[in-house]
Structure formats: structure tokens, C-alpha cells
Amino acid sequence: MTQPLVAVLMGSRSDLAIMEKTASVLGEFGVRHEVRVLSAHRSPGALDGYVKQAASAGVEVFICGAGMAAHLAGAVAARTTLPVIGVPLSATLGGLDALLSTVQMPPGVPVATVGVDGAKNAAYLAISILALKRPELAEKLRVHRERTAAEAGKEAAVPGVESHDHVPGVESHDRRPSRPGDPAGPRGPKEPGSSPRGGSPS
């Protein structure tokens, strides 16, 4: 049996709808992985045993998704020196609770944290780590980035809308909102001699 390189863990089966996106990106890149539901809170003994076994079986990166008081990634990081990527999930409070629980690790025990529900990015980051010593994966990532750039380029052109730098009827100058006392506000060109310091305009 081929050993997984990435362990994808989640605190509850209810996290699967988001975390399956991690597995799907890893699958697209042909990265061997295994998916487990394990909780630092609800099954600490099983988590402990799994992390030790996975690390000795060849896992190189852990990805841990959890919502609420999301201590899963931190608990894994406490048990291994392998890289741990945390995915805070938006189970409650829009994911802010999980984000802070995941990202705010004490110095010495980091969790590389992606955005709330950032399950895909967790996979891309894991692939970048694996690609450090696997040129074929680095090449796949490069091709993927090129495709993403090409797609973004296509989306930049909005069909039926002409491209103008200049918007008709709107004078072209700095359109930042002015703040009281801000000499660089959107007032158009300064009058000669109107420098706030009374000096001559350069």
C-alpha cells in the first residue's frame, strides 16, 4: 500500500463539506493523502496515537480544519515537528473564533494558517512544501499558476464594455476622498502659491 504524504484532519464530520475541497485539490495534483475525523477535544487519545503513527509512516504535512474553539491544528503541532497547516472553519461567529484559535500559537509551535474556510489554499500550500524536493510537483504548480493567470486575464475584459482609462464626464485626477486638513485631497491642480507651507510649488 502506498503511504500518504499529507494527512487531512478535521474536528468533526460536519466539517467535511469544506474540507473535501482540500482533498480534491490534492487529488488533482496526484498527491497521496488520507482524510480522518479526529478531535483534540473529543478524542485526544486517538489524535495522539494518529499523529505519532502518521509521522513515522511517511506523512510530511498535516492539514487540520476545525471550527469554533479550533485547537486541533495546535494540538497536532504540539505533537510533531512536521509542518502543520490550519484551516479555520466558519462553524460559528463567521469563523473568527476558529481563526484566532488556530493562528495565535505561542512562539516555537507555529501553525501555518490559511483564511477562513481556505480549504483549497491549505492544499496548495501543502503542495508547495512537498514541491521543495519534488521537481515534478513544482512544475505542476507552475503550470497551474499560468492557467490561473490566463483565466484571470480573460475575466479582466468585460464583454460589451469598452475599455477606457478615462471615464467620460469625470475629470481625471486623484479621486481619493479628502480628509479635513488633507492638502492632497481631490481638489485638482493646486493654485500657484497655494502650498500649505507658503512656499512656492515645485
Ligand code: C2R
Ligand atoms: P459538531 O458539528 O460535531 O458539533 O462540531 C469541529 O471542527 C466543528 O467545526 C462543531 C465544531 O467543533 C469543532 N471541533 C473542534 C475540535 N474538535 C471539534 N474545534 C478540536 O479539537 O479543535
